[in-house]
Amino acid sequence: MPPSADDLASGFTPHRPELVARYRAAGLFDDRPLWSALADSARSRPEAPAVTDAATGDRLSYRELLAAADRRAAGFTEAGLRPGERVVVQIPNSVEFAVSFFGLLRAGLVPVLALPAHRIHEIAHLAGASGARGYLCGAAIGGSDCLGLATELQAAVPAVEHVFVDGDPGAFVRLPSRSGPWTPPAVDPDLPALFLVSGGTTGLPKLIARTHNDYRLNAARSAEIAGLTDADVYLAALPAAHNFPLCCPGLLGVVAVGGHTVFTQNPSPDAAFEVIENHGITVTALVPALAQLWCAATEWEPADLSSLRLLQVGGSKLAAADAAAIDAAMGPVVQQVFGMAEGLICYTRLDDPRESVHVSQGAPMSEFDEIRIVDPDGREVPAGDEGELLVRGPYTLRGYYRAPEHNARSFTADGFYASGDLVRLLPSGHLAVTGRIKDTIVRAGENVAADDVEEHLLAHPAIAHTAVVGLPDDALGESICAVVVPAREMPAPTLPQVREFLTARGLASFKLPDRVQTLDTLPLTSVGKVDKATLRDRLSRRASHR
């Protein structure tokens, strides 16, 4: 029996009825399908540009985007896919991403948004766990061939009967398009509209169901906080399948206000600066590593970036000094964003004092977000102290999809999601992210927070990037390894120099690195966060070969 729409609900955890009643009474949910934003803008601004591909120059107006999505929806349906069924999507940033994404939604199908960097291991897991019947891919994803991956996927997960390819499809078929009028099926707005994948750097990604109602709220409130209007031109430079460029406010927030989204697959400063200039980009979103690169590049890339009014930075911690440097180089443009695919999004606000924007990761976007900051026993810490962030709210998940074991660990009895992030509440009411609970090195019985040491290392003039990891050590349990990427044209500091520098800054002796490893670049995850799991793996392997 193929999976059906009923089967979509099984394994999905809704909020308790009394909470839903509270959210509804406040008017947070409008009970419309997620694709309504596109239909509305196609009606109010049919000829306005909706999406552009920076690489090819392909552009669709709102009228054209809706028509293309409907042709795709009709094509999916003709191929035999039915409302409620899941389809894994792995299409890089392009107009085709938008057409396929909205096409699936208009067909009542449920996209499972894989990232371009995912490979067979992750894709097979996402397809299996979601019960997917289809896989959409771009012939060249991240420089590698998706046709081979699709073949392996069908062998591993036979339920994936349909493979559609953007580009030369080989033995498969092209992304479909069938003309004629299209009427989208009715959907239950409280069921999943799409699945995001969790951003963890360990283990396989988990599925995060986002409902029509919660994701529409996410897009609308994010657009409001970013001050988006139909005059904004948004650059999708991070992979569009990620929550940040998709809906914070990203593509969906921009579509909701009738603005213009420009896609690029190349976020390097030389390429992106040209796109900003050519298209008059006003808003974009980056991870800190890229934002730093852009900031440095303003010194040598001649480009007019004056159209850019908002540079959102999030995904991992942006150091205060880096935030200030970006503001100094590019105008007061930084907005810090602390978010998660699981739900909660915090933003610094456009009218916050710049100092506050530099030192904090923002405040929750909805007044209905309930935050608790707790100690390891689950008790709330005194205001201002560090603790783990727990959250419950109208757009935060109540359970991972079909993952009861994870859910038993990740949620409190009253439905708060335990984020694993360590935060402090600042007097301004904003949060400062101080680390991850699991990112602790236990060296000779002492707990050392990696972030603490990293923050001090970044103050060293010869260090551009750093990651501190624990490595297995017979004598100490774990030893502390500081991986450093030297600043341009600077020699990397030696271990004694690093220890002396940190000691002078008042760091306790048990936190001092036992080893310094110099690298040209740090390994990054699919969206550009430092991939500590890979780093640890590489360094331990290197050590055991000695």
Ligand code: OOB
């Ligand atoms: C975003 O989402 P995910 O799901 O890829 O990763 C979430 C995790 C958070 O739990 C936190 O550990 C970290 O990424 N994180 C930050 C951060 N923003 C995210 N850590 C420190 N400072 C920040 N500003 O990464 C994401 C989703 C939507 C918008 C922005 C980021």
